[in-house]
Amino acid sequence: MRGINRLGFLFLFVALVILLIFTYLFGFKHGHGNQDNQGTRYVIGVSQSNLTEPWRVQMNEEIKKEAQKHKDLQVIYTDAAQSNEKQKKDINRLLGYGINLLIVSTNDTNSLTPLIAKVHKKIPVIVLGRAIDGYDYYTLFIGPDNQAIGRNAGQLVSDMLGGKQGNIVEIQGPEGSSPVRERSQGFKEVIQKHPNLHLYNTIVANWQKDEAEDKVTALLQRNPQINTIFAQSDAMALGAYKALQKHDIQGVKVIGVDGLEGTNGGLDLVKKGVLAGTFAYKTGGKESIQYAMDILKGKSNIPKKIILRVSTITHENVDQYVLNKSSYPKQIKSKKHIVLGFVQVGAESSWRLANTASIKKAAQDYGIDLKFKNANESIKAQISIIRKFIKQKVDVIAFSPIVQTGYEPILKEAKDAGIPVVLVDRDLDLKDNDLWLTSIGSDFEEEGKRAARWLLDATKGIKNNINIVELEGTTNSSPTVYRKKGFEEELPKNSNKYHVIASKSANFTKEEGKTVTTEFLRKFGDKINVVFAHNDDMALGAIEAIEAFGKKPGKDIKVISVDATQVALNNVYAGKLNVTVECNPLLGPYMMRAIINHFHGKELPVKIITEEGIFTVEDDRSVFFNRPY
């Protein structure tokens, strides 16, 4: 008996030790917050697409520098050397090491998206630099707005030529890569608006200096009459400049993108007069670690996208930029007591009421002294309230611009008075985006796209025409412009099936939504298959109009909307509204945190985009209740 007991004890002891080792390893591997004996609590994998581009070397350096601030963090780096297949293997290898979070800067976004989506089901994923379409495949995107870079480049070319004839060569990175496509789109958008600007040729140089030099040399042998080169990176711009030098060609303006520091970095090249301009933006390396740690520590209100500031650098401002390392306005004094003047759009919708409540509550929670005013949908009133805040010398002004234009003079007044401005919910369409600190809100274009994607899916099997009527929000407001753009762009081009047969503003209100839908029904009657409303309130008006017309909303006529308020979800539950795309009104905490960060000397990104979902009749209905708004 005694022998058996001793053996039993031994067995138990060994089992216990194995169990302890297993728990320890498993806990460490899956990020249960356990520390190993080197003090590591979190392991982050960084999958870099290549380390031949200087911009990517800098990105990794920023990651390393920021990671060193966390004693409990270990970072494992991989380099895919520009190969999609290698990057897939790298990511799988990192998963095998038991990373708690993946930071990935993709080689070719399309080819890597399925794997990233799979990884995202297991651990958080931060996509760095190159965006992925949609919201469902990653936790957070950090990077610049590449279309805006292209637009700014087009604008700089136009400003430099000042109305003179422009014969332009564009030098692109590899075909199929998202920044290449987006920069080119933005560039052409501006060029096409100026009849004096002509795109003479496009060269693909795969981000490589030498390839750009060789291809521009070959082009110059044909003796083209070009006067401007826009290269999508500074390295390629330098290659183009060298080719011009070889041919002893003077006077061609060369513009690049990246604006890195150091010898032959974009800033140095502008200083030396090699480049006429570049577009500087952060790599996002530092921010990726900051957000990764927030995610790993379970912090709330993590955004969906962080859009990094892009600064136009020319000979005029390069010294100033190098000195400050940024074009972001420096916050000299750190402030404890902050007075915030906020002007709301109005009270046109349930969304707006929830937004107002969130801002008031967050100001209290974060100890910010809030002066809240309502413009009651008058642009004039909004501007005059901002002017009063300037006179009162508040510390910061925030507002949701009713429309996209017309605020330039008042923003200049605020800038001259040294008062920073934050945009909340809606955006502005102004040339000078240094007039505000940051903008916090939704991706309205993505909301429109999501609405269209749902429709395409729901009508896949239908052969007949699908006739859509559109209830637009306030004319020239950013949600109206971008929801419309996103929705219409997502419908198949030259489609014989999907037709937007009428589109009219109903100002985001239920009453007007009902009136305009009634007009549409009288005019088109049975022809209407779908109502796309830019917000829930207008959709609720449309539902009443459809019922009054003797038809069944949600069945005879599909109704699609944006916002996802509780009252809209009740209608989804009742089958009268088919889908509502979420637009998050709870912007108060994001806004207060950004303001506090600014007054603590942190540089804010140019845009902070919130996380949002979509609610359809097909969903599990338990998610429809106890909504926070």
Ligand code: AHR
């Ligand atoms: O700017 C956000 C939009 O404004 C909301 O979608 C709409 O309901 C609101 O009034």
